Amino acid sequence: MSSPALVRHPEDSMPAIAEAAPAPAVTPPSFGTVALRWYRLNRGGLRAIAIGIISLLAFLLVWHLLTTYRVVFFVRFTNVPSPLAVYASFTKAIHDPKFLLHIALSCRRIIFGFSLAAIVGVPLGLIMGRFKLVHEIVFPVAEVLRPIPAIAWVPMAIMLWPTNEQSIVFITFLGSFFPILINTLHGMSLVDPVLVRAAQCLGARERSIFREVYFPASLPHIFTGLTVGMGVAWVSLIAAEMISGQYGIGYFTWEAYSLVQYADIALGMIAIGVLGLGSSLLIRGAGQLVMPWRLK
Amino acid sequence: MNEILTKAPQGHIDVRNFSLSYDSIEGPVEAVTDTQIHVKPGEFVSIVGPSGCGKSTLLNAVAGFLKPTTGIVTVDGERVNGPSAERGMVFQQYSLFPWKTVRENVEFGLKMRGMPRSQRERAARTLLGLAGLEAFEKHYPEKLSGGMKQRVGIVRALATGPKVLLLDEPFGALDAQTRVIMQQILTNMWQRLKISVLFVTHDIDEAIFLSDRVYCMTARPGSIKAEIPIPLERPRQQSMMMSSEFLALRRGLMSLIREESLKAMGGELNDMGLQGLNIELHGHSLADVI
Incomplete structure (x- = not known):
């Protein structure tokens, strides 16, 4: 999953500007920086996954409680399996x-x-x-x-x-x-x-x-x-x-x-x-x- | 490739006694009437006119999408009766195939012609290089900016080596800066390929800057109101747009179009109290204006 900010429109490059400037020396970013960046870019997706898991666990918990206590409240959970x-x-x-x-x-x-x-x-x-x-x-x-x-x-x-x-x-x-x-x-x-x-x-x-x-x-x-x-x-x-x-x-x-x-x-x-x-x-x-x- | 680039000038467009009307419940509606235009081989000709004057209709008839009600459209003496790869077309909405990469879009016409894959890939790369797009050959059109999309659109239309290039307000959706760059690119390509161009626009500056000749159309039903040669020397620079020669041409065309736009809006405008506006009527001949 990518956030909309990832979609970049490449700049218009004039055909005349063909010769590229010499690339400046870059030091590769450390693992920590990369991990942090990855986290920032994927925060939305990770959040959704985390909430999804919590939500499923909550569903199981409610189901468990309803059946262990054999709740009868309009619907009857007496025979429902846990x-x-x-x-x-x-x-x-x-x-x-x-x-x-x-x-x-x-x-x-x-x-x-x-x-x-x-x-x-x-x-x-x-x-x-x-x-x-x-x-x-x-x-x-x-x-x-x-x-x-x-x-x-x-x-x-x-x-x-x-x-x-x-x-x-x-x-x-x-x-x-x-x-x-x-x-x-x-x-x-x-x-x-x-x-x-x-x-x-x-x-x-x-x-x-x-x-x-x-x-x-x-x-x-x-x-x-x-x-x-x-x-x-x-x-x-x-x-x-x-x-x-x-x-x-x-x-x-x-x-x-x-x-x-x-x-x-x-x-x-x-x-x-x-x-x-x-x-x-x-x-x-x-x-x-x-x-x-x-x-x- | 080279054969595309160095082909002898051809592509003589001739539209004669042309009229086109649509059927409607109230009877036939005339969109274009009694029109003659021609484009000489290698010439760059624009059509300008008030909106709804039928300039796009005329262009679509040259492309072969519309049949004239009366009259005849020929290219190099051959009657146009349907779209063909001999007449390349560039659309305002870019109309690139979203499911094809930039290179596949450019290759499309060659593929239709049955050119083997490796050969057409090479041809497409060369053409994309000319337009400064080789770095984007694997991109899908959606990822490109408007100006880049239209560059692909132009390259795609030129890939099959058409006799004429038809452009329907191709830069209408672009911002002013991009438009200027695109005009330069189009001029460059036109000069290299020596292809005939018929260019529809509502932008007067654009028409003057690009063209050898400009046709100005009347309000609907459209017909040719004036034919204006553009004697500006080539290659043209952006700075020419401030020259007195350019401005004189611009003034002349502007008054012609304004007159027609007012006619197109008809009585509504009179009622709105536009009497105060100073409208230059085209009383004298255009030669006097220039």
């Missing part, structure tokens, strides 16, 4: 191949469903943004289907697909498809026409303009779509697994409730949270790799 109980079941679960299988299967469904949504949604959005006719044909259908929550698709998905696995992947796909499509479309609609003209009078033809201008210009919005889509993919996946799964972290959480294993409920929830966080970090990292010009 953080220590959840930690105990976590240490047990990571050695349990069945728990790992639950997680692996959920991840696989996300990878299939989400990748499919990205592979279909991004190109479709790009094409719809470029060719009006495709937009006019596809958009009304998309607008009617879009408001239907992915969970409402569960019965239909079961009818449509021969196996349970396929219908869950389908639901995950549907959940992430629309955010990806809509954001890609939005990105295309915001492409600066002057950049297109600049490309044209540098000799670019339709295909090059698409590849060199429209696509990179839409990338920030495409990645917004991917981030939102990943979030909705997890929401849809967990719902589908709870309803129709035999495996998966959503099924694990629901099963824990049926088997009255309260600590496992919280463990399942936390696992979902961590997986969701991890996958959105992955997308953000990918975005920074693909769009180096947006690094601050």
